[in-house]
Amino acid sequence: MTDTKRQLRALFFTRFANAYGLVTLLTLLSTYIELLGATGLVAGMFVTGLTLAQAVAVLPVAYLGDRFDKRFILLVGLGLATTAYAAFPFIETSLGFILVRGLQGIAATTAGLLALALVGELARDDGRGNTIGVSNAWRFAASIGGAMSAGVLYDAFGFGAVFGVLMVITAGAFVAVWRWVEPDETTVEGFAFSDMALNRRILTITSFRAQYAVAVTLVRTWVPIFAGVSVARGGLGFTAEGNAAAAGATAVAVIVSAEKFTNMLSQPYMGGLSDRFGRARFVFLGGLFYGAVAIVVPFTPAIGTALGLPAVFPFFGDLSTAFIPLLVVTGLLGVADSIREPASMALFADEGTGSGVAASFGVRDLVWRPGSILAPLAGGWLMTNAGMEWVFYLGAAAAFTGVFAFLGILSYDHGRAGLTKW
Incomplete structure (x- = not known):
């Protein structure tokens, strides 16, 4: 019989491979x-085609x-992914x-x-948050590696090398x-999805998650935009005329990778703490911290000026x-999300294990999905009509309304000590 640790390592690597492919593309x-001369709606379908298929x-x-x-279904998904990369x-x-x-x-949704x-x-019941945190850390490592390596491989060897690596x-x-x-022998009769959708705890956590999707989508999408677009459009202009284009693009990549790096480092530890002290308070504190940090993003130029920080770098x-x-x-932002994510995911796993864990996830x-699709539209409108800082204010507001909902x-169901019940 294969030991649990070896099974988990294989699954961690599977999550790494899945994320690596998505980030590379x-x-x-x-x-x-x-290269394909895509414009307008067709160019939009390059993104939406993936999203719709996943949904x-x-x-x-x-x-x-x-x-x-x-x-078996996981193996089918990995086979489809290999076929796509070929x-x-x-x-x-x-x-x-x-x-x-x-x-x-x-394939990506299946895997x-x-x-x-x-x-x-x-995962053990008393260590599920830590185990999921480790799993997520592998995913973030893939996100960093895929983003950094894709351009290098393509520039040096072309598409063949990039997709050869993905296939391997x-x-x-x-x-x-x-x-x-x-x-896997934990099969469930019937349609477990309906049971999970009406589960009281899952309904409670989704009241937060639906709004938090708007926060994360806006902030993650607009941080690189804020760093890269011209000052005239409300950004910092790291890639504006007068800077070396490659160096400016690398500076933006470093900014984006910072969130993934701290998230990767923190998730196992934060997940372990949620195992010891309860899931709900970590979801609440992580969401609250994320909203508070998001508000600060538009003020970073003023902070840098006030502290007399350098504007020229090697x-x-x-x-x-x-x-x-x-x-x-x-x-x-990565630290804040690491407080919330393993605790939230462990809640879904706690509820679904034995009765429909795939349906729960x-x-x-x-x-x-709704927040991640609609938020960019709202962000684009705000950027054009109100100013880029309002994108981050909306993101923070969505995080705050989510955590307080x-x-x-929880308070309605369990009283003043609601956060301590889960």
């Missing part, structure tokens, strides 16, 4: 748009995962890219949802799951006095 998206796949994948062997170098039209991108979306469900099932990594995950993860050249404050603030995924429901 996201990094190369602008390159594909240029459509959630319900059937959750049902199949709970009804049958999760390991097809990308041969794409010659926008339609071809959209179709293969959709296949990648189905991501079921790998996470298996991690949740295999994904095939490696397939072999690891096939070799070390045991068949390699990067002329940037802004806001560079160091923004780097610190984005790092704090499927509900979690679907609740996120969560607190209100």
Whole structure:
């Protein structure tokens, strides 16, 4: 019999492989748009094709995962991902890219949802937050590595090398799951998704998550925009004329990676604390901290000026006095999210284990979708009509309304000590 630790390591690597592929394609998206001459709606479908495929796949994948062997369905997802990466170098039209991108979306949802469900099932009840935190740390490591390596590999060797690496990594995950993860016997009769959607605790956490999706989507999307667009448009202009384009783009990449890096380092520890002291208070504190830090982003230029910080840096050249404050603030955003995420995910796993863990995480995924789709539209309108700082104010407000709705429901159900009950 395969030991649990080895099974978990195989699943951690699977989450790494899945995230690595998604981030690599996201990094190369602008390159594909240029090469294929995509404009307007077609260019939008380069992104939306993946998102729609992921959304459509959630319900059937959750049902199949709970009804049958999760390991087998996970292997199917990894096989589809390997097939998609093999097809990308041969794409010659926008339609071809959209179709293969959709296949990648189905594969990514299958692999991501079921790998996470298996991690949740295999984790000990008293260590689930820590185990999920470690799993997420692997995902963030992939996000950093994929973003940094994709452009380098493409510039040096072309698409063939990029997708060759993705095929090897994904095939490696397939072999690891096939070799070390045991068949899953915790099958559930019927349609577990409806039971999970009406579960009282899941309904409570989704009252927070639906609003928090707006906060995270806005802040994560607009931090690199704030760093990169011109001062005239409300940004810092790290990539504006007068700076070396490559150095400016690297400065933006460093800013974005700071959040992922601190999140990666903090998640296992914060997840372990949520195992010891309860999930609900970590969801509340993490969301509250995230909103408070988001408000600070537009003030980083003033902070840099007030502290007399440098505006010129080795390699990067002329940037802004806001560079160091923004780097610190984005790092704090990662810490804030690390407080919330493993506790939140462990709550879904706690409720779903034994009765529909794939469905539980499927509900979690679907609740996120509306906010993640609508928030960028609101952010674009605010950026144009009110000023970029209002994007971050809206993001912070969504985090605050989410945490206080969560607190209100817990207090209604359990009294003043509601946060201590979970």
